[in-house]
Amino acid sequence: MKGIFSVLVENRSGVLSQIAGLFARRGYNIDSLAVGETDKHDVSSMTIVSTGDQRTIDQIEKHLNKKLDVIKVRRLDETKSISLEMMLIKVLYNNQNRASLIELCSVMGARIVHVTAKSIVVEIHNTPDVVEEFMGLLRTYGIVEVQRTGTISMSKG
Amino acid sequence: MINGAEAMVECLKAEGINRIFGIPGVAIAPFYEALYHHPEITHVLVRQEQAAGHAASGYARITRKPAVCVTSSGPGATNLITALATAYADSIPLIAITGQVDSQLLGHDVFQEADMRGATESFVKYSYLVRNANDIPRIFREAFHIASTGRTGPVLIDVPCDIQKMELSKAFAYPETVNIRGYKPNIIGNGQQMAKVIAAINRAKKPLICAGGGVILGNGEKLVREFCEKNQIPLVSTMMGIGTVAKAHPLYFGMLGNNGKPYANRAVANADLLMIVGARVADRAVPRPENLEKSLSVIHIDIDSAEIGKMLGPTIPLVGDIRHIFEALLQADIHIDTGKWIEELENFKKTTVDHRVFSDRLVNPMTLVQTLSEKMEDTAIYVADVGQNQLWSADNYVMKDGRFLTTGGMGTMGYSIPAAIGAKMAEPDKQVVAVCGDGAFQMSMFELATIAVNKVPLKILVMRNQYLGLVREHQEKVYQSHYSGVELHAYPHYEDLARAYDMACFHASSNEELDGELDRFLSSKEAAIMVCDIDSANNTK
Numbered sequence: 287m288k289g290i291f292s293v294l295v296e297n298r299s300g301v302l303s304q305i306a307g308l309f310a311r312r313g314y315n316i317d318s319l320a321v322g323e324t325d326k327h328d329v330s331s332m333t334i335v336s337t338g339d340q341r342t343i344d345q346i347e348k349h350l351n352k353k354l355d356v357i358k359v360r361r362l363d364e365t366k367s368i369s370l371e372m373m374l375i376k377v378l379y380n381n382q383n384r385a386s387l388i389e390l391c392s393v394m395g396a397r398i399v400h401v402t403a404k405s406i407v408v409e410i411h412n413t414p415d416v417v418e419e420f421m422g423l424l425r426t427y428g429i430v431e432v433q434r435t436g437t438i439s440m441s442k443g
Numbered sequence: 444m445i446n447g448a449e450a451m452v453e454c455l456k457a458e459g460i461n462r463i464f465g466i467p468g469v470a471i472a473p474f475y476e477a478l479y480h481h482p483e484i485t486h487v488l489v490r491q492e493q494a495a496g497h498a499a500s501g502y503a504r505i506t507r508k509p510a511v512c513v514t515s516s517g518p519g520a521t522n523l524i525t526a527l528a529t530a531y532a533d534s535i536p537l538i539a540i541t542g543q544v545d546s547q548l549l550g551h552d553v554f555q556e557a558d559m560r561g562a563t564e565s566f567v568k569y570s571y572l573v574r575n576a577n578d579i580p581r582i583f584r585e586a587f588h589i590a591s592t593g594r595t596g597p598v599l600i601d602v603p604c605d606i607q608k609m610e611l612s613k614a615f616a617y618p619e620t621v622n623i624r625g626y627k628p629n630i631i632g633n634g635q636q637m638a639k640v641i642a643a644i645n646r647a648k649k650p651l652i653c654a655g656g657g658v659i660l661g662n663g664e665k666l667v668r669e670f671c672e673k674n675q676i677p678l679v680s681t682m683m684g685i686g687t688v689a690k691a692h693p694l695y696f697g698m699l700g701n702n703g704k705p706y707a708n709r710a711v712a713n714a715d716l717l718m719i720v721g722a723r724v725a726d727r728a729v730p731r732p733e734n735l736e737k738s739l740s741v742i743h744i745d746i747d748s749a750e751i752g753k754m755l756g757p758t759i760p761l762v763g764d765i766r767h768i769f770e771a772l773l774q775a776d777i778h779i780d781t782g783k784w785i786e787e788l789e790n791f792k793k794t795t796v797d798h799r800v801f802s803d804r805l806v807n808p809m810t811l812v813q814t815l816s817e818k819m820e821d822t823a824i825y826v827a828d829v830g831q832n833q834l835w836s837a838d839n840y841v842m843k844d845g846r847f848l849t850t851g852g853m854g855t856m857g858y859s860i861p862a863a864i865g866a867k868m869a870e871p872d873k874q875v876v877a878v879c880g881d882g883a884f885q886m887s888m889f890e891l892a893t894i895a896v897n898k899v900p901l902k903i904l905v906m907r908n909q910y911l912g913l914v915r916e917h918q919e920k921v922y923q924s925h926y927s928g929v930e931l932h933a934y935p936h937y938e939d940l941a942r943a944y945d946m947a948c949f950h951a952s953s954n955e956e957l958d959g960e961l962d963r964f965l966s967s968k969e970a971a972i973m974v975c976d977i978d979s980a981n982n983t984k
Binding site: 348349351 | 565752
């Protein structure tokens with residue numbers, strides 16, 4: 287199963303490595319990790335997405351709570367939360383497929399942010415599933431480079 | 444204004460610390476200069492930093508308060524890591540103060556620089572790198588709070604040399620309160636869970652308590668004992684839980700696990716309700732936890748919620764401090780009749796045949812531990828090392844009203860001698876005996892100097908079988924007796940070694956000699972070593 291954790295942590299040096307170390311040490315997966323400062327200067331927010339069986343996901347939550355630099359852990363339910371991700375992707379094109387590529391971007395709500403003679407850079411922000419799908423569709427054109435932010439999540443209510 | 448080093452000493456005084464264990468070096472020299480002017484804090488110079496950590500561990504376990512060890516930077520600090528890992532695995536509250544290179548040199552790989560926060564990340568409950576001397580009072584206050592509350596454990600404070608020399612910009616004031624927003628240990632058990640626990644006990648026909656090290660760490664022995672007696676609930680213990688009750692207690696059915704008593708394991712297998720109290724349910728105690736949860740209800744009580752559900756999914760989890768929980772359980776309305784169940788357990792105990800055969804050539808290790816612990820004073824402290832000696836000790840130790848100290852989590856060889864030094868310094872009036880094998884002895888024998896210099900009248904009993912016995916046993920069973928790298932031979936000459944440190948030396952090489960030699964050994968006023976020769980053919984199972 288998938289576990290989405292929204293974690294508030296002290297904004298201090300070494301905290302990210304502590305959290306990453308916890309996952310590494312105990313053999314938990316990190317599918318994605320996004321970190322940023324919140325509206326409070328001394329608090330950072332992390333969204334960590336992991337997969338594992340029920341016991342593993344429960345243990346992750348407990349071990350996150352055990353960390354003294356972790357202020358709050360919330361486990362987000364996929365149906366009751368909003369998850370978004372942003373991706374920058376550089377794709378090759380030629381005269382034959384240029385039009386279909388532009389059309390695909392348009393259909394998927396992606397924005398072309400840079401164009402060169404051979405490649406374009408496209409930006410998309412959407413749910414992780416859509417971002418994944420979009421990347422899949424671009425494979426046939428030839429992907430040069432991908433940068434993803436990782437998922438950020440928030441409960442709806 | 445005082446400097447950082449003086450502030451560190453003031454913090455220790457404010458915490459009531461009057462003894463610390465360590466080895467100085469240049470990076471911690473300002474602190475030792477401050478210490479020089481404060482003879483009210485006794486510094487015990489050990490001979491290797493790991494021993495400072497183990498001695499502090501023994502001291503902490505007996506005083507039941509955090510104990511302090513100090514090292515310099517680089518190799519001095521890294522030498523401490525095994526002791527920190529040992530304390531962490533056994534949840535022993537330690538404050539480790541390490542010197543560090545000057546702040547502006549951090550990260551430059553200068554002489555004797557080691558990233559101690561990084562290196563100890565998975566072996567401490569929390570760690571600090573002090574960046575400003577003004578933070579020292581707050582950091583020390585927090586460190587002692589963190590080490591001694593919730594699930595206790597070691598806390599590291601890494602202090603760069605320049606910070607120790609830096610003057611505080613305001614007058615020293617030790618904070619009265621602590622506020623760490625990410626740390627609020629859950630002390631009081633949840634009321635609803637508590638009600639479920641009581642209901643489950645009332646439903647049970649064959650309840651059994653499994654007492655772990657957490658019972659002792661949480662000062663809960665007396666309450667657990669009272670609870671068992673009041674409701675006639677039998678108990679078994681893990682190795683770290685030895686000491687919850689006396690061995691002769693009618694409700695005690697021994698240590699469980701693959702090194703434990705077969706009748707203790709039969710008790711677990713036949714119970715219908717198992718109350719695990721302050722135990723990790725680790726592999727040596729419960730090899731196949733998944734079988735357990737199928738066959739019986741499990742109540743798991745622990746201060747650390749992450750321990751619950753780690754190995755098995757308990758029917759009823761209950762997080763909280765053992766004292767709070769058992770005080771409440773003692774007040775609870777519990778009415779069960781366990782008469783038949785206890786009869787059944789007594790029958791297990793009587794009919795379980797111990798198939799192990801111990802060699803009576805030289806000294807029989809089972810007889811040795813039994814005789815030694817029976818002869819020891821009621822309140823004595825027995826410090827068992829790691830290896831076959833530990834398993835024979837745990838299996839045969841006759842617990843009365845004393846303490847049984849060992850490292851069950853990390854299993855660090857060489858623990859017993861430095862830990863016994865700490866224990867004896869904490870309780871000078873109590874008899875303290877370190878029991879180790881000849882392998883473990885040689886991992887800490889340099890500490891004989893600390894014993895001699897400080898005139899610590901503790902007793903060291905060495906079971907000499909001339910092998911790293913537990914590995915030998917493993918090689919015998921698993922690798923067709925291909926003994927590889929395990930033979931120690933008869934060295935050292937213990938009598939010469941004892942003489943080198945002004946210690947008395949006793950020796951038994953037969954069961955007949957044992958009685959008299961043990962009497963002389965235990966009654967000697969000074970520190971003493973006793974060597975007991977054991978046949979290397981003796982195994983633990």
